[in-house]
Amino acid sequence: MARSAIRLGELAAEFGCELVGDPQVTVSRVATLSDAHSGGLSFFVNKAYRDQLRSTSAAAVLLRPADAGDCPVNALLVEDPYLAFAKIAGLLHPQPDLVAGTHASAVISPSATIAANVQLSAHSTIGDDVTIEADVFVGPGVVIGPRCRIGKASRLLANVTIVQDAEIGERCIIHPGAVIGSDGFGNAQSDKGWVKVPQVGRVLIGNDVEIGANSTIDRGALDDTVIEDGVRLDNMVHLAHNVRIGQHSALAAQNGIAGSTTIGKRCMFGGQVAIDGHLIICDDVIVGGKSALTKDVKEPGYYVGTFSAEKDKEWKRKVARFRRLESLVSRVRVLEKKADDE
């Protein structure tokens, strides 16, 4: 599938672009407008970079028809240049090829089932009753615990831990250090301290899901934790037990979703968002970075709840005013009473 160079004529035909330029020119890599020299394909969508567009020496640029006039080189005109760019970049820079086989240092349970064309890298450990389907990449230091299934063509990068009782779909990418299938945080209070509540659910992950480095996804307490197809999780995202994430939702880095919360389809959350437990967030909800959600969300739209930092002194003055709001309200009440008495 990897391509070392592609002619612009071919790209235009394959990706529905209108080519303004030489169809015989080839591109071999993607690059920024300012860095894309011979053979480089770039794209233009953000008008802040218009000057860079005007002076680019890229082999070709993907851009909207309306911007064509500013392009000094071969232009591939298309309605969504970034999407076209993503797809073409995927051809020019594909995931590295598998080197099928089992490294001598890999340790594999006799009860594991490993399909053909699987790469088990150095120092990987495959536990009891694990099933690994075809074309899977298991990176160095990866540990897959008991009763897990890794779907076709998925890639578990270095030092990932799939703890136990997890099913991962096809074509997923799990980035280094991620932990999937760990115990949920279940504790019952007693007069002698916390009693651990065994976590007997699973984690079910759909197809085409990507999970960022050092993220953690706990398995369910009784029912399962569920990540549907096409979900994108950035680095250090935490999903507690019994969370459900709907198709094609994308959570930026350091999100924390508390237990039993259900998130709809096509949601997009900025970084460091926190969502309380046992909530239901509907489809198509966008949440601004660092916001907290503490109630169900029943209407699609953009939600936010943060203050932007400002100079210390100014902020402190505002916070002091905020803390005395009650007294300001009383003062207004007094004025209103006086006005009424007149």
Added chain:
Amino acid sequence: MARSAIRLGELAAEFGCELVGDPQVTVSRVATLSDAHSGGLSFFVNKAYRDQLRSTSAAAVLLRPADAGDCPVNALLVEDPYLAFAKIAGLLHPQPDLVAGTHASAVISPSATIAANVQLSAHSTIGDDVTIEADVFVGPGVVIGPRCRIGKASRLLANVTIVQDAEIGERCIIHPGAVIGSDGFGNAQSDKGWVKVPQVGRVLIGNDVEIGANSTIDRGALDDTVIEDGVRLDNMVHLAHNVRIGQHSALAAQNGIAGSTTIGKRCMFGGQVAIDGHLIICDDVIVGGKSALTKDVKEPGYYVGTFSAEKDKEWKRKVARFRRLESLVSRVRVLEKKADDE
């Protein structure tokens, strides 16, 4: 200790429940009310699930005497159904048995002391002067650095790193990817940049402590970082150097506790809480998720400091009002002056 099935009569006697039903019926697993078919034991505490209780086909349900009327199946009546559930679940679904022995790929320093009945898994590394007590589980890829001690029956799951100079008590569970005993963040400013301050303290962890996946606990700068008995840390919790956490406190995911802060006993913090350094938080403090604590807390109780996200437009209007509070106060002052002048 694991039990494949237990008669209800036995459970009632052992856990102080009143049985309304057949003492000969057995339960073999725990499950939700809606999913607990033959052999399944469930519990009911949250009234939101009353409909599920009324239609459950569980073998038996743990619930409060007051709710007995809604239970269509065998009922185990008890004041704290969730606690009883946790204990019984622990019998039916115990931690997996140890398979004592050292995997051929484990690497062990000659100066380490390993007790009997310890499991050292594949690709584990045990450093100099480490002591591992009986019945300890060391998972695949675990690294234990110099001068650490792991207490009896503790479990270090896959890819955990115990860096150095850490003592871990008995029956602790350390989840995958956690790092314990790393350098504290100690830096002195010089005109040539930061000078690293060597961290010469230890981490001391009590008994029955559970530490979540990908959490990090730094060792002390000079004195020790201390986690007392029975503490529960969720995933991705960060404890800086010289933090102290009192017995039976529980910190939810992504908490960050800055250096030298002392947290009392039985505290409970929601997710993404941040606590400043050098603070003292007394016993029995509950902090709402995503809140920041910047001052000592001397009184038990529930503390919170967050805004819940709302629709972008409404939030922006409120923030704009907040930013102009100073001017509103001035306007009220003018009105007060006018009123006084009359």
Added chain:
Amino acid sequence: MARSAIRLGELAAEFGCELVGDPQVTVSRVATLSDAHSGGLSFFVNKAYRDQLRSTSAAAVLLRPADAGDCPVNALLVEDPYLAFAKIAGLLHPQPDLVAGTHASAVISPSATIAANVQLSAHSTIGDDVTIEADVFVGPGVVIGPRCRIGKASRLLANVTIVQDAEIGERCIIHPGAVIGSDGFGNAQSDKGWVKVPQVGRVLIGNDVEIGANSTIDRGALDDTVIEDGVRLDNMVHLAHNVRIGQHSALAAQNGIAGSTTIGKRCMFGGQVAIDGHLIICDDVIVGGKSALTKDVKEPGYYVGTFSAEKDKEWKRKVARFRRLESLVSRVRVLEKKADDE
């Protein structure tokens, strides 16, 4: 470079201190004022510890000339006692010595170039076209992926993953579980879901950089992610693709910096700070813990944007007032109109 004991006379000369006491006395370790018995060197800067200074039995104390009167033992007088302490502690407690050599269990690509005096620990994995310079420590379980370079005398502690296409400078310390060079979070929206955008940039890390446990640094999308010399990152810091951090900046734990943001030199951010993408933060900016930055910062200084948690009831009352600010403003407007009409 390590020293088992140093005479006070020598320390005074080497670090520009004025010695009030016996130059023949030696110190062999650093400790707190209250714990520094024979041979212990301590320091005093925080007046909260003055009582401990007065009763210390340290062999010697580093402190400011103005505080000399309270020191009952040998005193090393210096303008910046903490900085002198850091330097002396570095002599008494240096990084552990390398044990050069390759552990039998290490797995090394034939295309890797490993300099002399490198320690490759148990279960480490060195990928294709990797270059490791002299005096580097590679800890147990470390994975270094293709096309990475590790500079002279750097230390990668246990279970670190250097994913691919990363250059790490000299004398860096990467703490356990950190992931460097992972894919940035690049996704293009299509009507069939997200299309992954290949990440073809690198991570470039300067000299004398320290990166905390379980931190993640993504490589660039097209251009590179860049961390300049002397930067300090605490645990669980997330740097997205194409972030740039200027020399000697220090970010406390759980910071999250979104894509393409540039942070200046000598900045200092408290814990859990979040910075939006595509921002430019100038030199010498200090940000209070848990604050969010959503705009460029063009002026050095201290920025903050958080509320400290308080008792639940009081907080809720204030938030309710905040939510009704619009109506308060209307009431003031009515009063103003009435006053004008009189």
